[in-house]
Amino acid sequence: MATIRAVYRVRGRPDEAERTARFIALEQTVEVPETLVGPAQRVGEVVSIVPLRGASEITIDYDASLASGQLPQLLNLVYGNVSMRPGTRLADLVLPEELVARFPGPRFGVEGVRALLGVFGRPLLCTALKPRGAHDAEFASIAREFALGGGDVLKDDHNLVDADAGAFRRRLRVVRDAIAEANAATGRFCLYLPHVGAPVDRLEEYLDAVILLGLRGVLVPSLLLGLDTVRALAQRHRLVVMAHPSFTGAFYVDRRHGIEPGLLLGTIARLAGVDASILAHRGGRFPATARDCASIARRLREPLGSLRPSLPVPGGGVRLEHLPDLARRYGRDAVILIAGALLGLGPDLRGETARFVDRIRLRFGETLAPPQP
Amino acid sequence: MATIRAVYRVRGRPDEAERTARFIALEQTVEVPETLVGPAQRVGEVVSIVPLRGASEITIDYDASLASGQLPQLLNLVYGNVSMRPGTRLADLVLPEELVARFPGPRFGVEGVRALLGVFGRPLLCTALKPRGAHDAEFASIAREFALGGGDVLKDDHNLVDADAGAFRRRLRVVRDAIAEANAATGRFCLYLPHVGAPVDRLEEYLDAVILLGLRGVLVPSLLLGLDTVRALAQRHRLVVMAHPSFTGAFYVDRRHGIEPGLLLGTIARLAGVDASILAHRGGRFPATARDCASIARRLREPLGSLRPSLPVPGGGVRLEHLPDLARRYGRDAVILIAGALLGLGPDLRGETARFVDRIRLRFGETLAPPQP
Numbered sequence A, B: 001m002a003t004i005r006a007v008y009r010v011r012g013r014p015d016e017a018e019r020t021a022r023f024i025a026l027e028q029t030v031e032v033p034e035t036l037v038g039p040a041q042r043v044g045e046v047v048s049i050v051p052l053r054g055a056s057e058i059t060i061d062y063d064a065s066l067a068s069g070q071l072p073q074l075l076n077l078v079y080g081n082v083s084m085r086p087g088t089r090l091a092d093l094v095l096p097e098e099l100v101a102r103f104p105g106p107r108f109g110v111e112g113v114r115a116l117l118g119v120f121g122r123p124l125l126c127t128a129l130k131p132r133g134a135h136d137a138e139f140a141s142i143a144r145e146f147a148l149g150g151g152d153v154l155k156d157d158h159n160l161v162d163a164d165a166g167a168f169r170r171r172l173r174v175v176r177d178a179i180a181e182a183n184a185a186t187g188r189f190c191l192y193l194p195h196v197g198a199p200v201d202r203l204e205e206y207l208d209a210v211i212l213l214g215l216r217g218v219l220v221p222s223l224l225l226g227l228d229t230v231r232a233l234a235q236r237h238r239l240v241v242m243a244h245p246s247f248t249g250a251f252y253v254d255r256r257h258g259i260e261p262g263l264l265l266g267t268i269a270r271l272a273g274v275d276a277s278i279l280a281h282r283g284g285r286f287p288a289t290a291r292d293c294a295s296i297a298r299r300l301r302e303p304l305g306s307l308r309p310s311l312p313v314p315g316g317g318v319r320l321e322h323l324p325d326l327a328r329r330y331g332r333d334a335v336i337l338i339a340g341a342l343l344g345l346g347p348d349l350r351g352e353t354a355r356f357v358d359r360i361r362l363r364f365g366e367t368l369a370p371p372q373p
Helices: A014-027 A071-079 A109-117 A136-148 A165-186 A200-212 A227-236 A261-271 A290-301 A320-330 A349-364 B014-027 B071-079 B109-117 B136-148 B165-186 B200-212 B227-236 B261-271 B290-301 B320-330 B349-364
Strands: A003-011 A045-052 A055-063 A088-094 A124-129 A153-156 A191-193 A217-221 A240-244 A276-280 A311-315 A335-337 B003-011 B045-052 B055-063 B088-094 B124-129 B153-156 B191-193 B217-221 B240-244 B276-280 B311-315 B335-337
Touching (some): A003 A014, A003 A071, A014 A055, A071 A088, A071 A261, A088 A261, A109 A191, A109 A240, A124 A136, A124 A349, A136 A153, A136 A349, A165 A191, A165 A200, A191 A217, A200 A227, A200 B227, A217 A227, A227 A240, A227 A261, A227 B200, A227 B227, A261 A276, A261 A290, A290 A311, A290 A320, A311 A320, A320 A335, B003 B014, B003 B071, B014 B045, B071 B261, B088 B261, B109 B240, B109 B311, B124 B136, B124 B311, B124 B349, B136 B153, B136 B165, B136 B349, B165 B200, B191 B217, B200 B227, B217 B227, B227 B240, B227 B261, B261 B276, B261 B290, B290 B320, B311 B320, B320 B335, B320 B349
Parallel strands (some): A124 A153, A124 A335, A153 A191, A217 A240, A240 A276, A276 A311, A311 A335, B124 B153, B153 B191, B276 B311, B311 B335
Antiparallel strands (some): A003 A055, A003 A088, A045 A055, B003 B055, B045 B055
């Protein structure tokens, strides 16, 4: 019988660990006292308890059928109620192939995004349209200059939220036209990902606008829309999905609690069909650790059933001088997100973009193919 | 101009607080360096910085229009990117009436649920159908006995997830019939709330089943489905919405980070249209604090624009002997959720339920009216 293996790091005295392990195994599956468990109940099985300093590593196997092949229920199973138990961290998760197979996963993934752009062998460069409050014409100008400079991916800032679908369409059209003009001049394909942060019951209206305008992807704030909303969206539409980590930090900045960020922004994001997952890079505005960044990048690209690997997108205050560190840490299959710093370099956005892409080429080389937008 | 006031408790040295405050104000609104902010940008305004022990209380006013009248964007604005900054807690939130007015809020609320049941003047008693793995006939038996004993609300365990909509319908029908039979015998209306934890793109199919079966409410795992998915569901359907806190703990068990639980399970839940919000009671299986419980109960029932007050549902290991404490802490406008303990009292569920309701009556009295299902 296939099992889902969950590893929890739980704070507390070693002599309490066995009780805690049993508590979690019951709480996450049947949520009744031990005495009420009958043979029909599939309680989690405590596989091992390893004492650590001031904590224990508890491994529990769950019958895979308990996830019902559904993302909300998988999360409920591995971290639903225990999220309310202090000092309880979901540190690792091993999913059986037959469960992973229930999720199509990223539609494009690393290779699909590369084929779309026709850019191989090096990290992609991404910037953001910002700040909120700027006129559409200013956004169009940023888009044009970035694309003319050879930038690969342009995303909306995740604070860009339009008053209604009409304003959303108008803004997107202006930006799309600016990029199309630049693409025609360069012969390349700069991919534009508008931020779709609309109310979920109007999401389809916004996605229709994206598709009707011929755009090929979106930026989604996964946890704000709901991870399963992203999964449904990615399954329904042939769009590149880049995920923004807004609101996710509560799950991982406390290292004693929550969910290991590689699982949340990597493994779970891939189940949700995310092609590219933004993370706070350690040298930027948020004090991310090197270990967390490495874990997210690894989870996004490691084998996971037959799901495509996805692109890590280190950002959150990345600057030109981070390039060697980024190159070393993420390698070629990544998207480097440099937004505020690039916009702040001065009026010559086109030139600065070209210089940045040149620096990437110098380090990695580059193979180009005709874009397939 | 209307403003959203957010109060953050931020750890760090007092002499860093001003920089931190400015960081948050920029990060949450325009996400660009100070130098790129022009007159068109509506940056958060730092209202005050109060030094605490090893921390500061930072109050920021945001232009209310930045929330765009949308729940995902409101959460993005007040706790999106700063969720990734360690030691940063959203401690309070004051929403302007014009923003609150964009949300219909709870459709039933305290009085609506009471009118449905015809029970006034005392807390309601709720139990859960569990454990997962039991046969439909066993669930039906629990439902019947609980309703015959005078129980008010019956909810599915949040681990009950059916293989498909067909199995869901079959189970619900059996439980519904058992309760209907009991209701006919008692002349009362025991409200059944099936757990709707389906994939979001199949949610409507499940909700249609609920409605076609004549059921009047649902249990939803808000954060697992997405808070805005719950908001949309509550707006679309005339159903009592009880929210389950599965997966929410990562936001509040670390008191130095995340979101104050009264805001998440109270204020924000009400914006999402939640009529009754389950919380871990302090005497139960989870080490909730009295302060958190009180805060959630207060936020659910305090004035919030013209939104109806909602019912706190203390649970998570509540036992008969907690009743005096529950009565004192939550008062009459609450739902007492006693599940495993009630089911574990022995074979006489009907009698035990009746004894529990009697104890509630003894303490609070009771006014009955004809149920209006």
